[in-house]
Amino acid sequence: MDAPLPCPAPLSLHVPEPPQRPGSEIDFSALSVPPAGAARRPDTDCSAADMTDLAYDLVRVLDDEGHAVGPWAPALDPDTLLRGLRSMMTVRAYDERMQRAQRQGKTSFYMKCTGEEAIAVAQGMALDRADMLFPTYRQQGLLIARDWPLADMMCQVYSNAGDRLKGRQMPVFYSSREAGFFSISGNLGTQYSQAVGWAMASAIKGDTRIAAAWIGEGATAEGDFHHALTFASVYRAPVILNLVNNHWAISSYHGIAGGERTTFAARGLGYGIPSLRVDGNDFLAVFAATRWAAARARANLGPTLIELFTYRAAAHSTSDDPGKYRPENAGARWPLGDPIDRLRRHLIGLGIWSEARHEALGQEVAAAVQAAGKEAEALGTLDKGPFHSARTMFEDVYKTMPWHLERQRRQAGI
């Protein structure tokens, strides 16, 4: 047998650790933020190999003064921009109210998307109403951008008599076939390969609709992420694979998911999938990138991976205390700013908006959320009901109820 090669030192294991923990100063200085407008915009038929730079760069449109600059600036009409602003503000107001409802014991759980509103809202608007969306629990903005009734969403959060899902799902696990919003699973990542399957089916049938999926950077470690990329690449599926890098998966920073030495967008390159890294707090950049990817998919050019680079400003959920693992108020110091603020400044710069109108819109949105809240609470809350009949618990397990469930239902006395 050969003698073992000399080893200079004992091996040691590298375990990634975030640069800051509770008690330390918030410091985002290591983050390199390229100027807005600098990233190039390739043709939609560009290959993954010819746009590797864009998987490491950051597509940004809104500069620090709120101007839209560079090749990615989408020429959106004022009406679209204002609708985007209103939807983002509605998402934030809705989150606030639902979080309060949870604290008041009216429901068991809630998850906000504070700081990430531009992603779901701009993407929801950039896609066709008929396209199928496969979201995670943090894209409530998709439903709101599609003008889905807030009261209906709230009924789901309350599991009340008006809940179309009959009190079965945890709060925020919405589902609306009519809104093109696929039923949310609590099992991370499962929607990703399903979205690719849906898109492949659409292609098999010669349909014109495309699919879009969302996943958190933490959940990209799940097998489904990789299965989805393989299938999407092999069959050139008409799908947009969105990856929301909000830097934290509960207490684990993005380095634990593999973000220390490469970008998440770069994951797509190995599969031959054109990949973009986009400023997720920039409504215009998100919109433009999504339109670009949608154009590729609709032209039968296949999938695009979009990493949306953002920061989870609030807690992971109402069960989580971020002060235990990261410096307080880190979200407020995020160098890419607040998505609502940035769009507001842009609109004011364009001369189509003002502080006064912004404030009025804030009140209008709050009133709409409040009215929806009253409407939903009239149909019940989790602490008090009313609910659907508990009898409905036995329905929809199978298409027709088998004998043993019928018997169990009678045994339950309902």
Place this chain on the structure above:
Amino acid sequence: MATMTMVQALNAAMDEMLTRNGDVVVLGEDVGYFGGVFRCTEGLQRKHGRTRVFDTPITEAGIMGIAVGMAAYGLRPVAEMQFADYIYPACDQLISEAARLRYRSAGEFTAPVTVRAPYGGGIFGGQTHSQSPEAIFTHVAGIKTVIPSTPFDAKGLLISAIEDDDPVMFFEPKRLYNGPFEGYHDRPVVPWSRHPASEVPEGHYAIPLGKAATVRSGAAVTILAYGTMVHVALAAARDAQVDAEILDLRTLVPVDIEAIEASVRKTGRCVIVHEATRTGGFGAELSALVQEHCFHHLEAPIERVTGWDTPYPHAFEWEYFPGPARIAEALRRVMEE
């Protein structure tokens, strides 16, 4: 001796084993710096270091595969699945690999992995945070399945699981993490600090795997239960005023057939309780065992009280859950025979 919650007792077991045995490592989603979403591993990383207790990427398949590799090297990994509901991606590594490694290599390689997973309902977790998947694992040859019901047992059983040379599925009833649960959602929860089973000794002690505990002696009927349902069964026996003997099985594989046989032969009646769905549940196995071993001693048909054969609903937990009323009813039924 100190009073502990089940969370603290589990933490103490891991702390003890990390201290005693340099081969023990703890890994899983959020278990490191944060100490786990249920706080079971709190402080362990600070005390034992980042390469002994560490956060993993979110991939149950990865966690399980890595744990098998570490075990093959000679470590004793304790892997946490954040919720039992998320164990399915890990199943290939657990069922096809860990469970059979000893067998297929004729003992050359083994996988002494302990897989911890919070399971069960009662916390409004809906259909993806409430399941009791224990029966799936009891059906797999090569894995042991353990479920504690008190802080004392949790520590002693977890120590045994980590010391065991086979892969162990260790299900933790999350409804019991902070206090016993008697199954009445409309009554206040008594904390562990006021419960006799919250006395947990310092240091090392082991409760052998495969041994049941008699948590209530009685002569009229035997109740077989485990995990959260042990406490619900106690409440039901009180409510029904039946002289029930309650066995806490503690280990499902290998199950303590001697204890079951002795008790059912004495009482002549048997009620089996679990919160998992009924069809193909572990209750079916228990019922078959009782029938095989105690048929001539039975004075009434064996009863099963279980969760319904539906996914776990968010709003109707209490209708889903086999609560004291449903168990008491079954007790009265078998007593009528």
